[in-house]
Amino acid sequence: MTSSRLTEFHAWAAHPRQGWEAFCAGRWDSTGPRDFSDPFVDETDGSVVRGQSPPVRYETTTWTSPWHRPPFASQEVIVSFNATTPGHSWIEVQIQVTTRQTETTGTVAAERTALEPSCPSRWFTMARWCQELPNPRDPDQGGAIHRAGVDGQADQNARVDTDTLFAAEGRAVTAYRLRAVLLYPRGAPERPAITLLGAAATSLPRDAPVEAPGDTGPAGSTDPTSPAGPAAGLELAVRPLSQMVHRGVSPQYGGGGESWCSPTSVAMAMGYHGVIDPVDAVVPQTARGTWDHAYRGAGNWAFSAAHAAAHGLEAFVTRLPDLRALEEFIVAGIPVVVSASFRAAELDGAGYSTDGHLMLVTGFTASGDVIVNDPASHEEPSDEHVRTVYRRDQFERVWLNGSRGVVYIIAPPGTPLPPHPDRRSQA
Structure with a gap:
């Protein structure tokens, strides 16, 4: 069987491939200091629980992609990235989307493009990430934060479930842009680096979904x-x-x-x-x-x-x-x-x-x-x-x-x- 949906992967990269773009297509900004408290803490038994670590002040640099419009209205977007985070540096990966209403005629979902202007969403955080986890026994040898997604993100346009952005019910994503925030402690020599940031967009279903059990084919x-x-x-x-x-x-x-x-x-x-x-x-x-x-x-x-x-x-x-x-x-x-x-x-x-x-x-x-x-x-x-x-x-x-x-x-x-x-x- 062949998928009844359309898919596209688009990326910005330090060494772009055919169809991808270079990071120079986006915008780098020095975005100043940011205080961040890791919402997870290490327990003495080696487990990690939700808590509130002491705030740390980080310097930040932000890269923002241009808007990208897939050739179809999207129901889901999966963001992925490649990065290095030496020392106590880390990155935050975000996405912003525009959406339009959709209407369903029979089993075919179609974009209702003429009825409303494009509506931008909030910025959704898809990842707070570093290579190494904190080392409570030797903080100098561990990473900065406990890597995690962010729970409970939603607005009228979309919602995030762990690693995937879903268009809100009755809506479809028409464009997106990505953002990487690079964070490092003030005065620290190490800097994070990002080498690839991309997204896989998936269209609305073009046919009724296939029923799993009971068929004979x-x-x-x-x-x-x-x-x-x-x-x-x-x-x-x-x-x-x-x-x-x-x-x-x-x-x-x-x-x-x-x-x-x-x-x-x-x-x-x-x-x-x-x-x-x-x-x-x-x-x-x-x-x-x-x-x-x-x-x-x-x-x-x-x-x-x-x-x-x-x-x-x-x-x-x-x-x-x-x-x-x-x-x-x-x-x-x-x-x-x-x-x-x-x-x-x-x-x-x-x-x-x-x-x-x-x-x-x-x-x-x-x-x-x-x-x-x-x-x-x-x-x-x-x-x-x-x-x-x-x-x-x-x-x-x-x-x-x-x-x-x-x-x-x-x-x-x-x-x-x-x-x-x-x-x-x-x-």
Whole structure:
């Protein structure tokens, strides 16, 4: 099946690719001092709780992008970024959108462009982020803040849920601009740097959503499965890692490895690209490095990409329309992290159900089925059970219906990407 939505990834970067813009397209401003109190504090048992740390005065520099207008009205926007934060520096990533009312005729959502002027939103904070977490035992060696999203952000235009901005009911995003605030203590020699800031926009649905259970077509749908493409018979040699090996490890991070599908998938991708040693010990480190203290999870999509980028890779979050588009990344030598949700009966061989799960696609069989390093390991604590083959039709369905095609693209800087990584498709 091919997605019934349009997608676009647009970015500003220190080293822009085709279709991206350079940071010189935006505006840098010295925005003066800012006092900030970290809303999280460390406890003596190693846990982190909501509290009020003493305020620290930071100097700030702000970069603001120009307005970008996707070629369609958007229902969702996912922001991702690459940055480094030495010393006690950190960054805040924000988005502002314009919206218009929408109307629905049958199953087709359309922008009601003639009835009202564009309406700008507030600035929404998508991330407060630093590479290293604070070290209560040795503050000089730790980071500045506990990285986190910001809860409870909404206005008449949109709302934020962890890592995604959603247009308010009855509205659609028509344009957005991004802002990065770089913060560093007064007098400190270290400065944060941002090398990529981008957003994946997703259109309103153009057809009625596919019903999951009870249908008789492939994977519960009569929609055709995308045909096998150039990656058929190709598999990348990615060292498998199991999240289940770490059950109960570091329970302050989501109860341990049982919840670490995203960091385990990221660790496998990072290991494949040679920036870390792909052994089991890196999984808890990656969980800590991607942890969102507001969300209380290691599955924040933007934080996952930012962690990989902080180790010298280039990474961003986007959506793809189908497995045929994903195959192009395998051909380019890039394993792809995908987000899916399913019941056990919807994905033969999985052996478990999930409301949200991250896996690493490493290749395709000769017939086009999907070769996956599934960190849930069929719920067995063994790296030997991680490599799995899933039916193409079933996998495509649970991925596109579960997250509408969300992927992490993680690669060394300068790696050639497929010509259209933000490929737009229409069912």
